[in-house]
Amino acid sequence: MHWYEDDGFWSDFSETMFSERRRAETADVVAHSPLLEFPAHSRVLDLCCGPGLYLVPLAGRGYTVTGVDLSAEMLKRARTVCETAAPEVRLVRADMLTHVEPASYDVVLNVFTSFGYFDDPQDNFRVLTNARDSLVPGGQLLIDVMGKEVLAGWIGRPQLVELDGAYVVQRDTVLDDWTRLRTDWTLVRDGIAREASITSFVYSAAELRALFEAAGFTDVECFGGFDGEPYDQHARRLIVRGTKPRR
Ligand SMILES: C[S@@+](CC[C@H](N)C(=O)[O-])C[C@H]1O[C@@H](n2cnc3c(N)ncnc32)[C@H](O)[C@@H]1O
Incomplete structure (x- = not known):
């Protein structure tokens, strides 16, 4: 999938x-x-x-x-x-x-x-x-x-999003000479981490x-x-x- x-x-x-x-x-x-x-x-x-x-x-x-x-x-x-x-x-x-x-x-x-x-x-x-x-x-x-030009301004620093009783860390990695982007997400709730990785153009x-x-x-x-x-x-x-x- x-x-x-x-x-x-x-x-x-x-x-x-x-x-x-x-x-x-x-x-x-x-x-x-x-x-x-x-x-x-x-x-x-x-x-x-x-x-x-x-x-x-x-x-x-x-x-x-x-x-x-x-x-x-x-x-x-x-x-x-x-x-x-x-x-x-x-x-x-x-x-x-x-x-x-x-x-x-x-x-x-x-x-x-x-x-x-x-x-x-x-x-x-x-x-x-x-x-x-x-x-x-x-x-x-x-x-x-x-847009790629907008992303270039802030990408590289992990982003932390605080939620109600949980938080998400988002890390971006540029792939294939700025053709695609991989974003790794970690959601931590009640001490349990849920990870996901998405790649898109x-x-x-x-x-x-x-x-x-x-x-x-x-x-x-x-x-x-x-x-x-x-x-x-x-x-x-x-x-x-x-x-x-x-x-
Ligand atoms: C980033 S969300 C954006 C949702 C919405 N446009 C918004 O502004 O909140 C992307 C959405 O695309 C849907 N999606 C992903 N792949 C799809 C596909 N191949 N065909 C149709 N929908 C798809 C997901 O289920 C998800 O709801």
Whole structure:
């Protein structure tokens, strides 16, 4: 089993990735981000939606929202959250490697570093062509990752995250001349350590832009955060947006 297929990994480390604080911050980001401003009733696919941090606020902006994720456990959590706050949200269990709904969406989102998971670069590229095929002409794909340039600013120092009654140590190792990144996580709770190691591709803005263009997207732009700020020395994220041509 590949690391990204392991429900236990997403569950065990969920407090660091999907905290209530992040859920509240995400709701605020989604409500105000100019990058997430689409016409009313736009059909939005949240690809790799996890436990649904974006789903409810996206529905709150008046969009018709679908969440796709491979993890049954993450989808269960997303269902629980949506049940009361946004029951109209559609949830689908599927693999981004194969998931295509031809010409069904105005927007495809892939956020919080949910791209670059596959060992074969062609498989990661296929996620882009799948997204293109799921979009209507004129539709947008937006991918949010930690850009290589941003990572270079702080990588190397272990990160410590304190949780309620537990803590997580995260150590990053650059592999293959800055092609991929291995992150080793250790969760310590009640004196018991749970370890996990994940490896994924990392992209510079130029590399991800080139992949978008090779997949047939036009008007490709890079941003440094959801406020639409430039991807420069102040960037916190790498957000790449492209449009499926109308022809
Ligand atoms: C880092 S989390 C991000 C979740 C969510 N986008 C967020 O902002 O919280 C990545 C998610 O991708 C899902 N995932 C991993 N591999 C996948 C695949 N091959 N197809 C679909 N989803 C996948 C995981 O189950 C997890 O929920």
